[in-house]
Amino acid sequence: MSIFKRSKENRTRNGQVYYRPMRDITLLRLFIFPTIILLIVINVFPLFWSLFLSFSRYSAKMPNIWGKNPRMIGTANYSRILTDPDIWIRFITTAKYVVLSVGGEMILGFGLALLIFRSNFKGKGLITTLLVLPMTMSPVIVGLMWQLFYDPNWGSFNYLLGLGRIDWVSDPARNLYSIVIVDIWMWTPFVMLLSIAGLSAIPRYLYEAAEIDRASWWLKFWKITLPMVYPLLLVALIFRTIEAFKIFDLPMGIVGRGAVAPRLLALHLYNVSFVTWKTSYGSALGYIMLIIIIATTSIFIKYLKKAKQ
């Protein structure tokens, strides 16, 4: 256990050995190890188990509690997934979901932040607080709420927008977009909060200097505001892209995982693993998703590092 440096200066001072009831290193171990061990047991170990399963043939079907022992079949699960034409539709649907929802959130969130930042009145704090309310709520319950709101028979959504009895929930051609709308509703405030933080950090003298040069509003926005907020927008983009890619709760709350549900990857993963009980196939799919997430994140982080320079 040598990952911690022993700090000798605590034990001896002025050449004299001090008595301490508990040495720092012991205390440090007591403080840090429980967390690390817990994370290894509940997060890291399952991850490796999942990796192992993804290279095997195994089903954890309920009545047969253990399932048959996993049999190693190499990369067959992966090649089966990647050659399945159906899975590409799911990838494309998920990508569409990510682009639409995250794009909407970024534009609306930044726009709202500009409006709020420009305004100056007493109720500003109240408005910000009210706007962020959706963000901290359970996605599945928000989904349920919107399911009621969307309902073509008794819900208010169509009525308020003056639309006819449009079915937003159980029509497969439309329900992806209805989930996108809710996602945008929920997470625009997140981008807004980050953007406001970015905007407040811009030093005023930059604008004053631009004012002296009689720069137009557009030029100021393009040359000062956007570049200064850019790193924080990128952070928002990273968070939202990962979350939208693995979205599970929200569609479960609005549409459920049935036949009419949009073909999102996480829903498919759930169906494969826990409805048809193809456990090892599910693990492989999970790993493919994980690799996509890690790849996307590292690309973003590269840009973030460049932006911070």
Added chain:
Amino acid sequence: MARIANRRQKIGGWVLIIVLAVITFVYLVPFLYIINTSFKPWTGIKEYPPKVIFKPSIGSFIRIFTSRTVYPPGEVPTEEEMARMKWYERIVYRETNEEVVRLGDLPRRYLNSIIICSISTIITVILGTITAYGFSRFKVRGKDDLLFFILSTRMLPPVVVVIPVFLMFRFLGLTDTHIGLILLYVAFNVSFAVWVLKGFIDEIPTEYEEAAMVDGYTRFQVFRKIVVPQATTGIAATAVFCFIFSWNEYAFAFLLSRKIAQTVPAWLPYQMGVLGYDWGAAAAGTFIFLVPVMVFTIILRKHLLRGITFGAIRK
């Protein structure tokens, strides 16, 4: 010139305020709809177009809290029986012609949510505080790597981890137990707690601690008597965040609890059919579930940004 510009600015300011107020109102419409629906009387719920103003009734709340049967046709309670009924029984009878049999499933699920979230929050915050203190004040070899490792566990999609966790829990007999979910929530929130609390503890100047140690305090005493009291705000904010996260958690709860330890998010969305598409009750359940989070969000508003970015951005 200046006066015109000034007036234009003033008008612009007002326009901005009005625009923002309208946006906020539109934003809150889904909430208002749910609150509105949950207070509707039985006959008003399925009216179309939906009414906004009506005589409010708490029938929906009673229905989501109770289990009921319909009175057999022809069998009508006598005057005397009506008089003996409790107030909520009378409301249910008048609205839906039903008899209250027993307490419904919601109170138990709600209690489960409270128990699991509170205990997991307490454990998470204790673990998070000591680990954050360790990382904040000691030289740890590979500190950045360890901290990154802690953070990365949080970024994993639950759908990837859930398969092996499910197998592990089944093996250990932890499926559908409070302990199982508590353990899981602690593991998933502790990374968050460590990162946010490390930010808070880093902000506390070390001078007090050093002075106290010169006075003969041990490290642990320093931690307990000097660091913890100064970090109270941070610890409280982190605790509220952890509570909200576990309160909202769905994927694990849905998969790993069936009945005994089931929490509200894993239960409520599947009541639509069971309730006979009782929209009022579903809206009332949603309302009851969302209220604590709304209150917590309002309490947290100053630390919200810090929480959602894992302490990366400190306003």
